[in-house]
Amino acid sequence: MGIVSPGFTGRRGGGKDLPPGQYLTHEFPVLSAGPTPHILTDHWEFTVTTETGEKYKWDWAALMALPAEEITKDIHCVTRWSKLQTTWKGVSLDTLLADVETGADFAMAHSYGGYTTNLPLDDLLDGQSWIAYEYDGEPLDPEHGGPARLLVPHLYFWKSAKWVRGLVLSDTEDLGFWETAGYHEYGDPWKEQRYAGD
C-alpha cells in the first residue's frame, strides 16, 4: 500500500527538501517504459565512447575492483514523487572517467533495452553521479535498474538511467528518449524543469 503525504513532510524541517510541485513518498515507485531487462553480471559491460570514437570498457569484475562509495541522496521523479535520504553504493563517474581523454561537453547515457538520456558531461563529474549497484544495502533489483544504474540525484530521476550500459560523449547536445518527446533537456527539479521550454 502506498503511503503518500501530499505537500511537505520533509524530515530536515522547513520543507526545503522538497522541490516545487513534488510530494513525499516512502515507497519506491517503479516506472518503466518497456520490459525489464534481466542482465547477468557475467554478461554486463559498461562502455564509454569518446567524441573521437575511442572506447573504454569495464566488465563487472572491473567495476567491483574500483573504489566504491556509500551514497545518501534525495531523489525526485518528474511524475512528482520525491524520496528522501535514499542510500546507494556505487562507483563515482569521476573514478570511471579519470583516465578517459575527452574534451566533450555532453554525454548520452545508453541502457540495456534501448533507453537513452542526455546530460552535460559536467553534471556527471565532481561527485555528482555514480554507477550504482546496491540500493538500501542490497544488490540493485532489476525493477530498479539492476545490476547497475546511473545515479544523478541532482536532476529529475529519468536522467538516472536504469540498466545503464554506456556513455557516448559528444561535442553536441543530442536528446534522449524522454527529451525528444517533450521533456526538458536538462531537468533541474529545483527549477521545475519538467518539460521542454520550462
Place this chain on the structure above:
Amino acid sequence: MSNYLDGNAAAGALSELFAVDLTAAIAQCNGCGNTTVFAESRVYVDAPGTVARCAGCDTVLLRVVTTPTNTYLDLRGLTYLRVPNS
C-alpha cells in the same frame, strides 16, 4: 507479473489527437514488420508518458507525452496505420 497493458490502454491519450479510434487500426511495426491490430500492442503507462511497443519485438511503436501546453506524438516506430473508412 507483466508491467504492461494492451493497446486499448492508449485509447484515452490517442483520442485527444485523433478523430478515429486507433486501437482498432491495423499497425505495422517498423522493427520486425509484424502487422497486427494496434490493440494487441503492449502499452506502458507507469512512465513519464504513454509508450506502445510491438508485442513481437518490443520496438517502440508510438509515444504520447502530454505537457501542460502541448501533446507530443512520436509515431516513428510504425511503418503505417491502416484505418477502415467509415
